[in-house]
Amino acid sequence: MKNLFDLTDRVIIITGGGGFLGARYAKALAGAGAQVVVWDSKEAVLVSERIVNQKIDITHEPQVKDAVSEILSRWGRIDGLINNAAMNPAVGSDEASKQFVPYEEYPIELWERELKVNLTGMMICTKAVVPSMMSHKSGSIVNIASEVSTIAHDHRVYNDPENRKFKSIAYTTTKTAVLGFTRQWAARLGRHNIRVNSFSLGGVQNEKMPADFVSRFGDSNMLGRMAHIDEYNGAIIFLCSDASSFITGSNLTADGGKSAW
Numbered sequence: 164m165k166n167l168f169d170l171t172d173r174v175i176i177i178t179g180g181g182g183f184l185g186a187r188y189a190k191a192l193a194g195a196g197a198q199v200v201v202w203d204s205k206e207a208v209l210v211s212e213r214i215v216n217q218k219i220d221i222t223h224e225p226q227v228k229d230a231v232s233e234i235l236s237r238w239g240r241i242d243g244l245i246n247n248a249a250m251n252p253a254v255g256s257d258e259a260s261k262q263f264v265p266y267e268e269y270p271i272e273l274w275e276r277e278l279k280v281n282l283t284g285m286m287i288c289t290k291a292v293v294p295s296m297m298s299h300k301s302g303s304i305v306n307i308a309s310e311v312s313t314i315a316h317d318h319r320v321y322n323d324p325e326n327r328k329f330k331s332i333a334y335t336t337t338k339t340a341v342l343g344f345t346r347q348w349a350a351r352l353g354r355h356n357i358r359v360n361s362f363s364l365g366g367v368q369n370e371k372m373p374a375d376f377v378s379r380f381g382d383s384n385m386l387g388r389m390a391h392i393d394e395y396n397g398a399i400i401f402l403c404s405d406a407s408s409f410i411t412g413s414n415l416t417a418d419g420g421k422s423a424w
């Protein structure tokens with residue numbers, strides 16, 4: 164039987180592929196046979212025969228267009244795009260504290276920067292790859308959302324004695340917008356045999372997180388724990404591969420049952 168999850172020689176771009184989760188997706192896709200191209204603004208961390216890095220800022224359209232031209236001259240096609248880059252500093256990091264302020268005090272420059280990376284960057288990258296996908300009449304685009312795409316973040320998980328810690332209003336707003344962006348591009352591209360889906364994932368545990376936060380967050384879903392770092396690789400391969408060939412305009416949720424509760 165044909166391996167529905169096989170990605171042999173498919174050229175797949177992943178934005179933010181140098182980050183915490185993106186790097187795992189890149190390795191998983193390469194493991195399934197894909198030629199992976201990482202687009203990240205920071206220096207390459209992954210190097211292998213099947214993973215190539217292009218250091219670019221996804222909010223800069225000329226840089227993205229140049230990167231696409233390089234890919235096309237090397238491989239001649241683009242089969243997949245995973246729009247994964249976002250401003251999502253880990254809970255417990257210094258960076259995160261700037262994005263956790265009460266909304267009535269939220270700096271507008273930060274809000275605008277988050278909209279630019281999380282949404283405009285997604286638009287620029289999608290625009291740039293679509294002509295190639297249209298010319299060979301196939302492609303899969305996966306837009307990374309979050310569990311907060313359909314539900315509000317419950318701030319009680321922070322247990323902040325001063326009650327001043329709130330998940331970024333810009334982050335949660337952009338993640339909800341990703342679902343509309345996905346549906347609209349899916350409607351545009353369906354007749355070109357290009358599928359566009361979003362992926363709403365729940366929180367992943369990492370070593371910077373305080374133990375009491377991990378415990379409270381875990382308690383907020385049906386499985387009673389945060390996700391492990393490699394638990395989304397299967398969903399990513401599924402959405403990029405022929406295993407999901409009739410799925411488009413959809414939002415796949417992997418949140419331990421949180422949004423169903």
Ligand SMILES: NC(=O)c1ccc[n+]([C@@H]2O[C@H](COP(=O)([O-])OP(=O)(O)OC[C@H]3O[C@@H](n4cnc5c(N)ncnc54)[C@H](O)[C@@H]3O)[C@@H](O)[C@H]2O)c1
Binds near residue numbers: 184220
């Ligand atoms: N980690 C989680 O628990 C979690 C939960 C739900 C959703 N998500 C989503 O998953 C995705 C990845 O999250 P993560 O935790 O790996 O974040 P991360 O911060 O580790 O990775 C994001 C990557 O994007 C890159 N990036 C940021 N701005 C860029 C730009 N302008 N141009 C190019 N690259 C840029 C960063 O350099 C970084 O490598 C995000 O979309 C996030 O919202 C994560």
